[in-house]
Amino acid sequence: MPINLKTAVVESREQRLGTIIGWEGKASDLARESAYARGGCESKCGQKARRVCELQSPFTQGSVCSEQMVECQAGNVRGAVLIQHSPIGCGTGQVIYNSIYRNGLAMRGLPVENLHLISTNLRETDMVFGGVAKLEQSIRDAWDRHHPKAIFIATSCATAIIGDDIESVASQLEEELGIPVIPLHCEGFKSKHWSTGFDATQHGIIRQIVRKNPVRKQEDLVNVINLWGSDVFTPILAELGLRVNYVVDLATVEDLEQLSEAAATVSFCYTLSSYMAAALEQEFGVPDVKAPLPYGFAGTDAWLREIARVTHREGAAEAYIAREHQRVKPRLDELRALLKGKKGYISTGSAYAHGLIGILRELGVEVDGSLVFHHDPVYDSQDPRQDTLAQLIDNYGDVPQFTVGNRQQYQFFALLQRVKPDFIIIRHNGLAPLASRMGIPAIPLGDEHIAVGYQGILNLGESILDVLAHRKYHQDIAAHVALPYKKWWLEQDDPFLLAKENAVSSERE
Numbered sequence: 001m002p003i004n005l006k007t008a009v010v011e012s013r014e015q016r017l018g019t020i021i022g023w024e025g026k027a028s029d030l031a032r033e034s035a036y037a038r039g040g041c042e043s044k045c046g047q048k049a050r051r052v053c054e055l056q057s058p059f060t061q062g063s064v065c066s067e068q069m070v071e072c073q074a075g076n077v078r079g080a081v082l083i084q085h086s087p088i089g090c091g092t093g094q095v096i097y098n099s100i101y102r103n104g105l106a107m108r109g110l111p112v113e114n115l116h117l118i119s120t121n122l123r124e125t126d127m128v129f130g131g132v133a134k135l136e137q138s139i140r141d142a143w144d145r146h147h148p149k150a151i152f153i154a155t156s157c158a159t160a161i162i163g164d165d166i167e168s169v170a171s172q173l174e175e176e177l178g179i180p181v182i183p184l185h186c187e188g189f190k191s192k193h194w195s196t197g198f199d200a201t202q203h204g205i206i207r208q209i210v211r212k213n214p215v216r217k218q219e220d221l222v223n224v225i226n227l228w229g230s231d232v233f234t235p236i237l238a239e240l241g242l243r244v245n246y247v248v249d250l251a252t253v254e255d256l257e258q259l260s261e262a263a264a265t266v267s268f269c270y271t272l273s274s275y276m277a278a279a280l281e282q283e284f285g286v287p288d289v290k291a292p293l294p295y296g297f298a299g300t301d302a303w304l305r306e307i308a309r310v311t312h313r314e315g316a317a318e319a320y321i322a323r324e325h326q327r328v329k330p331r332l333d334e335l336r337a338l339l340k341g342k343k344g345y346i347s348t349g350s351a352y353a354h355g356l357i358g359i360l361r362e363l364g365v366e367v368d369g370s371l372v373f374h375h376d377p378v379y380d381s382q383d384p385r386q387d388t389l390a391q392l393i394d395n396y397g398d399v400p401q402f403t404v405g406n407r408q409q410y411q412f413f414a415l416l417q418r419v420k421p422d423f424i425i426i427r428h429n430g431l432a433p434l435a436s437r438m439g440i441p442a443i444p445l446g447d448e449h450i451a452v453g454y455q456g457i458l459n460l461g462e463s464i465l466d467v468l469a470h471r472k473y474h475q476d477i478a479a480h481v482a483l484p485y486k487k488w489w490l491e492q493d494d495p496f497l498l499a500k501e502n503a504v505s506s507e508r509e
């Protein structure tokens with residue numbers, strides 16, 4: 001089923017890919033149930049969405065939503081403004097996203113500035129009489145204050161409930177102002193996983209910003225779909241004589257326009273890039289590089305070779321691969337000796353987690369468990385060469401306690417109790433304090449590029465040594481704090497107990 005760019009509303013992940021947010025078992029069982037590279041389906045039926053049996057918890061303790069992902073993607077485009085058409089509460093993420101944006105700009109050596117975000121601040125009366133007038137005023141304010149090159153509009157649960165005609169306002173003002181005014185349909189309650197917000201942003205960019213009839217192809221330009229990470233792709237791809245076009249975060253509107261002119265698209269994580277990479281290939285023939293992600297030796301080798309094949313630079317790639325293997329080996333041997341017998345736990349987005357587990361095993365660290373925040377049984381390309389879960393199992397073996405869950409604190413306690421790791425590696429740092437209360441230090445991967453490529457193996461090893469050095473501090477915390485859960489819950493070893501009881505009582509009804 002191709003990506004549908006005809007409508008303004010993106011298809012959610014669960015519609016397109018069969019995304020789940022609750023599952024536990026062995027990684028190999030999940031790979032088989034997903035029926036991507038494994039399990040026999042391999043898209044012969046032409047359907048992308050798979051059906052993996054999902055554990056459904058009776059409540060959510062806390063999470064983020066699609067709208068917030070739009071905030072941290074469309075809101076991070078330089079030269080653009082994002083209008084949050086929502087109650088002010090949806091904008092609480094602005095504080096942390098502003099800090100991340102400023103840090104990201106500084107890390108890339110770009111001029112540091114604040115985000116350009118405006119909330120329409122919908123109130124009770126707007127819920128009754130409609131918020132379109134406020135939206136129109138906010139678009140005009142954005143233009144008067146910033147003269148942006150594009151204006152994004154993020155919808156919210158509130159605007160979906162009242163049914164504001166956002167499309168009409170946007171198209172009228174797009175014509176009047178002469179810049180793209182792009183509605184991004186990302187109502188939090190419409191999708192159970194926040195990653196639909198990535199897709200909503202990318203859908204709007206491809207529909208309304210990307211150059212539709214590129215006048216020239218830039219044969220040495222590679223789109224790198226990423227977040228705010230440090231600039232590790234430029235030196236790697238320069239070895240192949242390629243230039244980097246980083247999108248979406250920290251990109252300019254011009255960077256987004258030229259997406260259709262590139263020679264290929266790559267990413268640090270298919271969870272983030274799946275939709276845009278597939279859409280660019282479908283609409284403009286920009287190859288979506290079909291390879292493992294660039295983590296560990298196996299993944300990085302295969303990733304470089306596929307980029308080289310697509311861009312016709314095989315010789316340079318082979319020379320670089322050989323040099324890098326030799327360069328990292330001495331320190332890798334030392335790290336393996338230093339980390340022998342250590343046990344790690346990965347808690348990040350799904351494709352990224354598959355890559356990080358592989359690196360830990362390259363380093364000789366044991367990984368008995370992992371929590372991924374959702375699972376896409378298949379990515380938009382449907383190409384088995386992007387099946388990162390199967391690649392993890394094939395290259396590095398199974399993970400016995402593999403869990404899918406949308407980062408619920410109350411479940412995390414039992415998950416860590418099961419495997420008792422020496423440290424955790426985490427993105428979406430809210431779970432780290434809980435680990436700390438259990439005496440387990442966390443490596444917060446704020447810079448998502450730290451683990452990319454051959455140097456990434458060493459970087460992660462050094463980070464583990466650093467975090468283990470202050471383990472005593474976390475053990476002291478654990479000795480002096482209590483967890484906020486009842487004794488009964490802390491005694492349970494099944495983090496999905498409530499979901500399973502919920503399923504049994506639903507069957508009885």
Ligand code: SF4
Pocket residue numbers: 065066067068086089090155156157158186187188189
């Ligand atoms: S869009 Fe909905 S789920 Fe997201 S922050 Fe606003 S109210 Fe909450």
